[in-house]
Amino acid sequence: SPAAATATAATPETFNFPKDREGFAAWYDNIMTFADIVDRRYPVKGMPILKPYGYFMHNQIMKFAEQEWESQGIQGAQFPVLIPADFLGREKEHVKGFEKECFWVTKGGENDLETKCALRPTSETAMYPMYALWIRSFRDLPLKMYQTNSVYRYETKDTRPLIRVREIPWNEGHTCHATAADALDCLEQAWGSYTRMTRDLLGFTGVRIRRAVWDKFAGSEHTDVLDTIMPCGRVLQAVGAHYLGQKFARVFDIKFLNKENAWEYAYMTCFGISTRILAAALAIHGDQKGLVLPPMLAQKQVVIVPILVGKKTSYEEVINKAKEYRDVLMRAGIRAYVDDTPSSPGEKFYYWEMKGVPLRMEVGPRDVQNGTCVVVRRDTGEKSTIQGADVAAACRAGLDALLANIRAKGLEFHRTHITTCNTVEEMVHAIQVVGGFARIPFHSMGMEAKVSDERVHELCGGEVRGFSPAEEVPAPGTLCIITGKPATVWAYVARAY
Ligand code: PR8
Known part of the structure; x- marks a missing residue:
């Protein structure tokens, strides 16, 4: 909306949006700006800026996907963003599905290009002509690659940050196999990774659905998706995993000499996720005060707020204690941060709550004297007093408990809808x-x-x-x-x- 597009990060105290069915659209629109996830003021439709706070979260998801792929023998590579129109047009269903969604490049400087090119709307037709050159025999299979990049789709429906953009930051996998069974098995493994990501680490789920024939990925044999129910009651396709059979192999001539020394077309798959995974995680766990982040997404998992009141202990001592706890947490692999800015503790509490930081630690003069601190959970508001020696274990346990709790709530919301x-x-x-x-x-x-x-x-x-x-x-x-x-x-x- 134009109002949201011009909004600047307002004071955190003003974030108060109910996240119920009716309120969700406003909640989502506002949290994008307040939490500094995106900036929509860039003047090209559907191309908001992913700011550092949002980019960190998206990148955590991409890195997890990459680790999963590497462990399954799927390797990273980089293919061109420009796809000659002729390549895009080889698979007839595919081009029919995508040509109206392409951004087209026709000029270089003042010169007309020899061949008109599309900005990749997805990379099948950039990758598969090359796969055809690389595959000769069954020994070259399986061939499995992924890319973390952006694809471009001229979306005509309403655009919305992370959910429907025209430059789509994503991760895509593309594989070739000697048998259909092998290809289908590869898709199951990819689903295993997507489930570990969405359900286990991000705490949300969806229904794994096979699309009807009229609605499958253009050029596939069948399409499976994860449709996640959002707080407004609408669903979001958060994963797309497609069995391509031999359809692309036929048109791109991806064939191999099998063990019987006969030519056979490869059996192929592709699968992908985008910023929609992040959108779903933020939407499902947030509350009226703002974000509630699964620990994996939190750039700052514990924010330490020094409470500088009274004269029992000097300013220096409190700050030093806060920094000491931070260092202990960092050494334990927990992302901790001391907020020693001049704002009041209350302002800091509101702000970091809105940003979704899982745990807040308070360290005051009395804590310094007693060798303790107070830890507060973002999801429940629960407070506990912790002995200084236990901060790492206590924060680890707090992060785990938060994830378990928001995951249980996320799965319950799904089940009841x-x-x-x-x-x-x-x-x-x-x-x-x-x-x-x-x-x-x-x-x-x-x-x-x-x-x-x-x-x-x-x-x-x-x-x-x-x-x-x-x-x-x-x-x-x-x-x-x-x-x-x-x-x-x-x-x-x-x-x-
Ligand atoms: C493929 N080829 O392309 P898919 N904004 C944000 N996310 C989006 C958008 C958009 N405009 N459009 C789609 N997505 C296959 C598999 C390589 C990878 C997200 O499949 O068209 C959706 O979550 O299903 C979608 O499921 C995923 O990208 C993959 O796109």
């Missing part, structure tokens, strides 16, 4: 009143069900997001609540970002 519905009325109620997913008996995920998806939209404002292949199908005799035909799947319906 999936409603199984047996009538249209129940579906309308689930979408419009409860929020999240309505799970409905549905007749098909094939092309013939596209009209039923449109009907769902007319009825409740939501859309069919897909189905969960891991789930049992509806009992025999169950009817689709949209068409009255026999139900073959449980469809997940939601309003989406």
Whole structure:
């Protein structure tokens, strides 16, 4: 919004936005600016600046992904941002899906380029012509690479920081295998990494959904996503992992001599995450006072506030004690920071609460005398007095307890926003009143069900997001609540970002 775009970081005391269904949009808009995550004033639509506080968090997520990939033999590489139109156009479904979303480069200085190029909207068509040159035999497989970079999509829907941008900071993996089973297994391993990241470290989840045929990634055999329920009740596709089969291999001629000495096309996968992972983590755990950060995302995990009142101990002694605790924490691998700026303790408390710092430590003159300090949890406000010798262990335990608590709340929010519905009325109620997913008996995920998806939209404002292949199908005799035909799947319906 124009107001948000011109807002500057206001005083932290004024951050007071309810994060309920109605309030969420304003909460999100404001926390982006107040917490200094992005600056939207750059004058190109969909290209906000990721400021250091936000960049640190995004980068933590990217680094975790990279570690996971390295441990699975997926290697980092860097491919060009420009993709010749001809490459982009090889796979017909792919180009159909992306050409309207591309930024096109046609000139270098005053000269027309020999070939018009797209800024990569995703890197399949930059990487796969090269894969074709590198793969000759089954010995060259699997070939697995990732990139941490930005892709560019001319999004026409409303843009929103981290959630829908036109320059998308992300991490993408692209793999080639000798068999379909191997490719599918690689996708399962990637899901393992995404689950460790989202559920274990960031404390949120979603439904792993297979998209309907009309909604899959352009050029894939099938698409699995993690659709995460946001506080407003809409869902956000936070992960996309696609089985490409041999479709791209055929058009880019990625083939290998198999063990029987016959040419065969490679079986391929790709998977990716963006700043949406960060958006979901911030949205799900924040509260009326601001952010509540999972420890992994916190640039400052413990902020130490020296309380400089009374005359029992000198200023110097309190500050020195605070710095001593900071050093102990840093040596224990905890990111600690002493806020010795001239603001009042109260101002500092509000400010760091708004910034989502997991633990606050207070050190006052009495603490110096007693050899203690006070530690306060951001998520519960719980205070405990700690012996100086125990600060590292106590803060470690506090960070773990905070993560366990916000994770439990995050998973509970998810669980309570999936409603199984047996009538249209129940579906309308689930979408419009409860929020999240309505799970409905549905007749098909094939092309013939596209009209039923449109009907769902007319009825409740939501859309069919897909189905969960891991789930049992509806009992025999169950009817689709949209068409009255026999139900073959449980469809997940939601309003989406
Ligand atoms: C692929 N190819 O491209 P995907 N702003 C922020 N995040 C976004 C945006 C956007 N405008 N668009 C998509 N994402 C495959 C896999 C290489 C990697 C996020 O897949 O189109 C979404 O979370 O699904 C999406 O699931 C993810 O990027 C990957 O994009």
